[in-house]
Amino acid sequence: MGTEGEQLCEAARNGDVARVKTMVESGADVSFFDIDGLTPLMHASKFGHTHVVKALLEAGAPWNALSSSNQSAGDFAMDSGHQEAFEVLLNAGIQAELILGTIARKSKKDGDSEGDYLEDRVTFSEDKLMDSDSKAVMMAWEKPLMEAHAKAVCSGGGNILNVGFGMGLVDTAIQQYGPATHTIVEAHPEVYERMLRTGWGKKDNVKIIFGRWQDVLSQLESYDGIFFDTYGEYYEDLRDFHQHLPKLLKPGGIYSFFNGLCGDG
Numbered sequence: 001m002g003t004e005g006e007q008l009c010e011a012a013r014n015g016d017v018a019r020v021k022t023m024v025e026s027g028a029d030v031s032f033f034d035i036d037g038l039t040p041l042m043h044a045s046k047f048g049h050t051h052v053v054k055a056l057l058e059a060g061a062p063w064n065a066l067s068s069s070n071q072s073a074g075d076f077a078m079d080s081g082h083q084e085a086f087e088v089l090l091n092a093g094i095q096a097e098l099i100l101g102t103i104a105r106k107s108k109k110d111g112d113s114e115g116d117y118l119e120d121r122v123t124f125s126e127d128k129l130m131d132s133d134s135k136a137v138m139m140a141w142e143k144p145l146m147e148a149h150a151k152a153v154c155s156g157g158g159n160i161l162n163v164g165f166g167m168g169l170v171d172t173a174i175q176q177y178g179p180a181t182h183t184i185v186e187a188h189p190e191v192y193e194r195m196l197r198t199g200w201g202k203k204d205n206v207k208i209i210f211g212r213w214q215d216v217l218s219q220l221e222s223y224d225g226i227f228f229d230t231y232g233e234y235y236e237d238l239r240d241f242h243q244h245l246p247k248l249l250k251p252g253g254i255y256s257f258f259n260g261l262c263g264d265g
């Protein structure tokens with residue numbers, strides 16, 4: 001007989017939705033981490049108990065908590081092939097992003113500019129770009145991922161657009177495919193300044209557009225390949241960008257984006 005938290009994990013693991021609900025109603029902690037660093041939601045997700053996943057989410061279980069091996073409940077569901085549970089978790093994440101995005105927008109309008117990444121200082125080192133809260137904007141280990149995105153968006157050649165320069169990993173990879181034109185949109189003044197300092201403004205096929213993509217849309221054309229990877233934005237911004245794709249992407253063009261919606265990015 002373990003603690004209440006452990007018993008909740010066990011009920012979640014067994015798919016015992018009635019017991020989970022009873023325990024939650026009597027105050028069991030849905031954010032509990034057991035000795036293996038797993039929450040009740042992770043246990044239910046691992047075994048694909050969709051009803052339990054739903055009950056725990058409704059009770060406020062954190063969808064984006066990470067295990068000691070940096071995996072979210074969504075990762076556990078996906079890795080174990082439980083598509084239905086995964087989709088429930090993904091939707092919970094999207095809904096949370098939408099709500100958080102709306103709140104952030106509202107507090108910005110009300111004059112609370114806290115967390116406005118584009119107005120803060122950033123720091124560069126060999127292997128990362130950090131914001132003023134020491135959160136990583138981009139890290140060197142993402143290079144293979146960026147190379148795969150570059151390969152995909154450059155597979156038809158032609159004119160390529162990248163939104164968000166960061167450490168220039170994807171742009172360096174795009175350059176290797178020798179596109180006819182390579183347009184880069186970047187909004188952070190210090191990232192932009194570094195791009196100029198490191199010679200990106202002098203490359204024959206590169207056009208840099210400084211500004212938020214939302215503000216420079218009129219300077220954009222139609223492209224054969226587009227990659228999108230910004231920082232400090234919300235799901236709503238990604239959705240807004242997607243609404244412009246029919247104009248920005250040529251017929252048959254290829255679009256890819258960095259999906260930062262999972263708890264572990």
Ligand SMILES: C[S@@+](CC[C@H](N)C(=O)[O-])C[C@H]1O[C@@H](n2cnc3c(N)ncnc32)[C@H](O)[C@@H]1O
Nearest residue numbers: 164166167168169170187188212213229230231
């Ligand atoms: C995660 S980094 C991009 C990393 C890049 N894919 C790479 O391979 O290094 C995100 C970049 O988007 C920029 N950014 C953030 N918001 C933006 C916006 N609204 N428009 C354009 N760029 C933006 C940030 O300044 C940052 O340089």
